[in-house]
Amino acid sequence: YADLVSNNLYISTRGCCEAELFYRNIEFCEADSLFSECYEGSGLFYRGDNGGKEVCVKDCDQANGDATCGGIVEDAYIVLYETAEACCS
Numbered sequence: 001y002a003d004l005v006s007n008n009l010y011i012s013t014r015g016c017c018e019a020e021l022f023y024r025n026i027e028f029c030e031a032d033s034l035f036s037e038c039y040e041g042s043g044l045f046y047r048g049d050n051g052g053k054e055v056c057v058k059d060c061d062q063a064n065g066d067a068t069c070g071g072i073v074e075d076a077y078i079v080l081y082e083t084a085e086a087c088c089s
Helices: 013-020 026-033 084-088
Strands: 045-050 053-059 069-071
Touching (some): 013 026, 045 084, 053 084
Parallel strands (some): 053 069
Antiparallel strands (some): 045 053
């Protein structure tokens, strides 16, 4: 895989994501780079916004009908937690 900005070549999309696109969530970056429509998020929790209130929601596609989904996390700066309890504490 080639990074068009730096002209660096990488053996894997993950290596490219880690080196050049470190500000993006690695799993999302890999799936996005491969034009994959299969990535459904990590299923972990993060602090999101629901009706102007900060709540803990899942990293998953809101279109799947799960009311706990807050959308797929694209950026690495968003902290992911194993449980909603850990997220909200």
